[in-house]
Amino acid sequence: MLTIALPKGRLQRPALERFAHAGVVPEDEPGTSRKLIIAAGSSARFVVLKDGDVPLYVERGAADLGVCGLDQVLESAADLLTPIDFGFGRCRLCLAAPRGSSVTAELGRSLRVATKYPRLTLQWFGRRGVPVDLVHLAGSVELAAVSGLTDAIVDLVETGRTLEENGLVVVDEILQVTARLVVNRAAYRLKVEEMLPLLEKLG
Amino acid sequence: MQPATPLPGTQDLLFEAARRLRRCEATLCARFEAKGYAEVIPPAIEAADVFGPEAFRALDRSGRLIALRADFTAQVARIAATRLSGMSPLRLYYRGSIVRRVAPDSGPVHERLQAGCELVGAAGAEADAEILALAAASLHALGIRGRISLGSTGYFSALAAAAGAGGRLAAALNDAIDRKDLPTLRSLCEREVTPGKARDALLLLAQPPRPQTEAGELLSRAEALAPTEDALKALQRISAALGAARSLGAELEVDLGEVRGLGYYTGIVFNLYATGAPRPVGGGGRYDTLLGRFGDPRPAVGFSLDLDALVPLAC
Numbered sequence: 001m002l003t004i005a006l007p008k009g010r011l012q013r014p015a016l017e018r019f020a021h022a023g024v025v026p027e028d029e030p031g032t033s034r035k036l037i038i039a040a041g042s043s044a045r046f047v048v049l050k051d052g053d054v055p056l057y058v059e060r061g062a063a064d065l066g067v068c069g070l071d072q073v074l075e076s077a078a079d080l081l082t083p084i085d086f087g088f089g090r091c092r093l094c095l096a097a098p099r100g101s102s103v104t105a106e107l108g109r110s111l112r113v114a115t116k117y118p119r120l121t122l123q124w125f126g127r128r129g130v131p132v133d134l135v136h137l138a139g140s141v142e143l144a145a146v147s148g149l150t151d152a153i154v155d156l157v158e159t160g161r162t163l164e165e166n167g168l169v170v171v172d173e174i175l176q177v178t179a180r181l182v183v184n185r186a187a188y189r190l191k192v193e194e195m196l197p198l199l200e201k202l203g
Numbered sequence: 204m205q206p207a208t209p210l211p212g213t214q215d216l217l218f219e220a221a222r223r224l225r226r227c228e229a230t231l232c233a234r235f236e237a238k239g240y241a242e243v244i245p246p247a248i249e250a251a252d253v254f255g256p257e258a259f260r261a262l263d264r265s266g267r268l269i270a271l272r273a274d275f276t277a278q279v280a281r282i283a284a285t286r287l288s289g290m291s292p293l294r295l296y297y298r299g300s301i302v303r304r305v306a307p308d309s310g311p312v313h314e315r316l317q318a319g320c321e322l323v324g325a326a327g328a329e330a331d332a333e334i335l336a337l338a339a340a341s342l343h344a345l346g347i348r349g350r351i352s353l354g355s356t357g358y359f360s361a362l363a364a365a366a367g368a369g370g371r372l373a374a375a376l377n378d379a380i381d382r383k384d385l386p387t388l389r390s391l392c393e394r395e396v397t398p399g400k401a402r403d404a405l406l407l408l409a410q411p412p413r414p415q416t417e418a419g420e421l422l423s424r425a426e427a428l429a430p431t432e433d434a435l436k437a438l439q440r441i442s443a444a445l446g447a448a449r450s451l452g453a454e455l456e457v458d459l460g461e462v463r464g465l466g467y468y469t470g471i472v473f474n475l476y477a478t479g480a481p482r483p484v485g486g487g488g489r490y491d492t493l494l495g496r497f498g499d500p501r502p503a504v505g506f507s508l509d510l511d512a513l514v515p516l517a518c
Binding site: 059060061081082083084183184185187189190192 | 349350352382383384385386387409411412456476477478480481482483
């Protein structure tokens, strides 16, 4: 029996399509069902999670494998195998700031940056030797830069429309993001007979 | 005063939990002794340069940098290279706790309970096989089903050297291989490694593991691609260890992508996986240059077990 961590939100539908293609179909519709664990035949089951929680569930073995964005894999710093790049869920993690502001030149003081990705943000600025005053937010990150809470933001950009409508522009790209298959290191070895055929069909 | 709870990454073991730990230790020690291994009890603190940057360090009164034990193998190597110099082969075992920073030079400090064996002064594949068999027998003795995943750090280093990959590129290749991230490995190879045998061989490293019975095919494919003498030798060491460890059967698998290990490993490396544990529960490998650091260059191979992970699984 394999336990698969399925993300809520925009990655769920394309992820389910890939699993259906591999012959793993949930018995209830995860989008509408209130069930937290959904059987998929006798050989697999889905647990439905926020995508940011997927890496920890898989690292700690509560799920054997799962789907989440590369942003969540790296932000969690979870110790995982990442054998498949699904290619869907494509977006970019970007540094953005109000149009006309001079974020890159402004090195006289620490840059104030709001983000939901503190680890990736500190890493990126750290490599450039730029000190950062980090504001860790739970949502509406654009508002931080628009309202003057911070000089800039680090956030996911899919189409760029939200940025544009709020007078923000991309200053730099930090990471290209796509959905990944993440696999628990021990399950990959110990459940190899179930795991490898599934990975082959998903790949 | 702060609330008096143990620090994160440490714990109190009380009553039945303490009894279980001692029972497991006794079972393992009896197994080690039966195979001719003798216990050594190194001190809890050492000169800091015995360990790597993961050790928790402090200055003593004379201004000398000392460290809490971060690794038994380095201490056993020091003992073998100094007080037991010239006595070969040596079969030594240990048990106790190590203290490490989670990330080198930062992060919280964790304490881990370990037990393990070191076979010093034996260079052959028989020694590799003896350690592999003893690691497997240790899990058996605790009533735990598991698998050993066998690879070689020597093989990866030989390929990286042959491909002219150093520094940042070697680290990126190592990380992609360690994560079985074939898409990233492929794009790194295509963008930054010149085509040739070394590149083809690197691409084989993200392959899934093969059980011992099917490993021959993978190894001969890799041997055909081996770009240098060093790479070929590393593969032959895996084959030889497999040949000598036939009795392990399905519990042993070959994973050329098993590139993770302590910095001083030079040849075979392996990790132990146990049903019910989400992470490796132990591992080991060959370290033929570590004793030389303490003045007595002799080959050695060993393994350690993570008792925090194993004791809850033991019956």
